[in-house]
Amino acid sequence: MSDVVEKTLTALPSLLSLDSHPGSAKLSSTSKLGNLIRGITELTSKHEEEKLIQHELLAIKEQVSSPNTTMMKELMVRSIYCEMLGYEASFSYIHAIKLAQQGTVLEKRVGYLAVSLFLNESHELLLLLVNTVLKDLQSTNLIEVCMALTVVSQMFPKDMIPAILPLVEEKLNHPKEIIRRKAVLALYKFYLIAPNQVQHIHNKFRKALCDKDPGVMTASLHIYLQMIQENPEAYKDLTPSFVTILKQVVGGKLPMDFNYHTVPAPWLQIQLLRILSLLGKNDQSTSEVMYEVLDESLQRAEMNHNITYAILYECVKCIYTIHPKSDLLEKAAKCIGNFVLSPKINLKYLGLKALTYVVQQDPKLALQHQMTIIECLDHPDLIIKRETLELLFRITNGQNVTVIVEKMLEFLCISEDDHTTIDLVGKVAELAEKYPLKYNEWFIETMNTVFSLGGDMMQPDIPNSFLKLLSEGFDSVEEDRKLRLFAVNSYIPLLRGEPGKLPQRFLQVISWVLGEYSHLREDLEPAEVLSLLAKLLDMKNSSSETKSWVLMAMTKLCKGGADASVTQEVSETYSSSLDTVLRQRAHELQYLSQDPELRARVLPRGAKPETLEVDSSLSFLDRFVSEALAAGAAPYKPPHQRQEELDQSKALSLEPYGLSLPISMSSCSITDRQSPTLLSMSSGLSGDTLKLDGIKRVWGREGYLAQREPVEEAAQVEVPSPIQSPGRQGEGDSLHSQTPTQTPTPEPEQEKQQLASSLFVGLASQSSVSLMGKSEPMPQRFRRKAKGQGLGSSFIANEQISSSLISPPSAVDNLLCNNLLDSNNASELAEQTSQLSQSLTTANGTCHAEAELTESDTKGCNPALRRDNCVVAAGPGPHNDPGRLTEVCLDSYLPAELSGLSHSEIAPLCANQSLNLSACHVQKEDSLILVVFIMNSSESAIQQIRLVSITVGQYSLTVKRPAVHVEVVGTVSYQLPAGTSQSLQFSYKVPLTSFIRPFVVSTEEYGTMWLSFSHDTKQNLTLINDNQEPLTATLNALKKKLQLHVVEVIGMEGIVACRLLQDLPCLMHCRVNAGWLAVWLRSPVPDLPDCLIYHCQRALQSL
């Protein structure tokens, strides 16, 4: 601790006349900034502050627009002050940019500083800074180059990186270390915001790592830490380098000025240790390389200073992360011991944190320090307590869970911080659910506390999984019954008491449980439960969500007869509710209470949760939708599209009136079965906003699961704690009834011993050979039944049963959901016009079985082939190889009008004894023709001469909803001479590209259309680098492969248009950007841009 600093700061208040300091000397105390600062120091209330700053803002605004720039730096600092106090000074942003552009050295620096303080990384004004940065990077004044690089490594518009990248790269070779260092940091920034842009300079990162200046090397470690985090495998070869660097640093090879309190470059050591632990994780050979240096680090850092402890902490973490080595582990454990036992509270905290990390690998370590842990549990400092609970959470097992949960709940009662509450409640619930049957009542009681304390803040999946656990049950029917009955028993008094005080989530849980299981309690009249539930409805603070849960529960309970009056009253009240959900529930209640038979069918009692098929595409509404559309209703638009249109309508429209969308949304017709979920999903692919809600939770859970595994294994170790605790060893039930608080002993020390024995029970393994070896197999009854079903679905299903009963099962959704881009098997195809009298089913691909059944109208095709519009041919063929034959000669059967056009290879589709089907497609200018060759391969009466007859059918195809591949499904029905009718199904796959045609538009038309299209996607494609100009070469290749129309090429940009048959346009904007072709596709048709970009990629890859 620097005493000097403290003394100076204490002597401060009297120092308002300050002229002796170097920095302040230049400021006269009468300056405007001086006045402001004096004003700020004299503030006594928030109100005064507001008055002062508002006044100041007005003054700055006035001065800033005057052409006198000598004041500008001071004005900027004053603006910074205003913003720092929370008052926006947005009018000065542009002046900050100007100052960076025009000022002298210090002014320029302040200008850059103000920009970095005022603007966030996506602010549009940042674009105005690009030229200034560009100029300064080329400046001969090193300090200006330095400033530019500093600001670039703080914030820079992503799209403009290519403009300055070459200049920054060049600086990597600069003779001055500071410039090289800052250039590396700028590249690190680029790597963070646009990793693709710096792909090509990875070798230069290596050069920076080997730079002779330690500062430049240190800077490059930021990039490496990041890259190794993302992909450790790729950098294993660098391990010896990092080890050598660390060795040199630890060995004091750096210049003296890198030392901090005689410790050589401590933060650099920490950074290196982090990198090493990433590299050595789960990798024995890599770990072996670093053992020596880790050992050295542990020894060197024995000096008694905070910063050495910080290094030690990192070192210990590293040792426990990489492949273990016993003597290192021993040393690290000793080190943790020193931390934990330290009287310095900061060290104790860090020790606990290290221990929390380490017990996951080695739960025994907790045993060594159990008394310290017990002390920390009662520590007056909450953060110590909290960290201790975190530690206990990691060592929980079936035997100590009740004590640990109790400690956590104690903490919950005193915690005031919402975040802590949410976190702890989640952990308690997680622990409780791991051991639900061990202590039936304890489980329910704990969950009750969780629900009451966690209130409505907790993660929604806690009640969901609780209910799922209850409803799915375990393998023992009796245990299930007991658990459920206990829940019912505990809820009834709660409802009789003051239910108004319970959180909504808890009430919902109670309602559901009572609805399902209150019948288990025989002495309880349904009428009483009903009236208790009805009471909840009348409470003022019940949310409508809770009310609908209550109504649902009542629906399950009502039996008519005596209960009728309550239900009648309730359903009448809510059947006119403004809330549609409540109204629906009320109607359900009304009808089902009058029809016990129907009720028993809809809501069977005691039914195990069934897997329920949900038709999320709402296909059962198709008819309704088509009727509505026919009656002139507007087609459905997904929310993002509506929002977009709303935004567009808010903005000024500069387009002339009357030019409506050139293409109507014709695809939204009857067969458009796209579900809302799918739409939003596809928009998620192309849109630039990522929905981030819930990410943390998902990862958190997964992360925990992965980490917890070893603990769980350890938790099953049967061996009791070595501490003397007779009667408490192992026996879960006795432990439960004898938690320390329940059996207080006079001596506090003894109490602690007891607590210790109950906390650390089951952790020790007397033989240190193997923790796994002694693991007790999980009792059968603990195992939850495996259900291929996610959390919460079971009771959601129950809630929605009324609506889903109507919907027919459909397997469509799954297919659609999984195959957005790569759908090989499903896609929509419609509007087939049959040129033959035969017609094919082309409704919806394989997805829509029922459509196929109803719409297929394939007429008989007699093998005798006497139809006049068929091309009939006969000829001898080889006996054994009919497939071969078709390939050879089918070409000649192509209809005359098509024979001149290019057609795809004729591919065999399917065959049976009598028919052989083949097909190809022919691209015409305005259509795609599918040609099906139907060949009679049945044997004629004459054995020797085989009669081959071929019919050719032509079908013109169009795509309604784009997919990467379009599949046509059809059925050929025919009659055998004997009179039996048979059918043969076939399917044929066509790539979407076959439906793409050039779209000839002018640049102006293109511009108008571009603005009106709402579905878009962006991606970088590889450029073709042959001797031609790359943009033209790439566009030409695409044009050739995909039949696109190049509208115009200007400089490094090109616009391209195409249409999907018949007339669904898709526009493409291409720009050459840092060695890539940045492509932006827009279309009025959903998914078309995504599918097309896929084909563009394929086309370029195949070159």
Add this chain to the structure above:
Amino acid sequence: MVCTDNIDFTIPLQPATDRIMIKFVLMVNRQGQTRLSRYYHSVELSRRAALEADVVRYCLSRKKDQCSFVEYKDFKLVYRQYAALYIVVGITDSENELSIYELVHNFVEVLDKYFSRVSELDIMFNLDRVHIILDEMIQNGHIVETNKSRILAPLTTIDKMVDS
């Protein structure tokens, strides 16, 4: 069976906890007035004042013998007191608290060297310079330089150019 309710469509790019970083650096005095603030993740201007008030309240409520680290929302605060001035750093949970605690002291030592015995008023009257120093030490929430003479080099060069 089709159960679309439980399909999670969000694409987790990177677990949030993986990124070790400094979220902000604050200098506040005992009256709760902010003397310097630098955020390394975007926080709206309107929410900063509330956050700073919270942070001050947390730190002021701590006793001398208590831990210098406090849990605050989903991150941690590391604070260090110099006379009436608190320097508070917000960090993610995975960051090393003690190393940040010492980083704060390094920062103060740098300021002390530059201003030759720094005071709260030095900081107030030279807010721009303090920021410039801090920018040399921390960027994007990472520690980029801790060598005192190198931290000060750009600023002293600028000062010399202004003087001449």
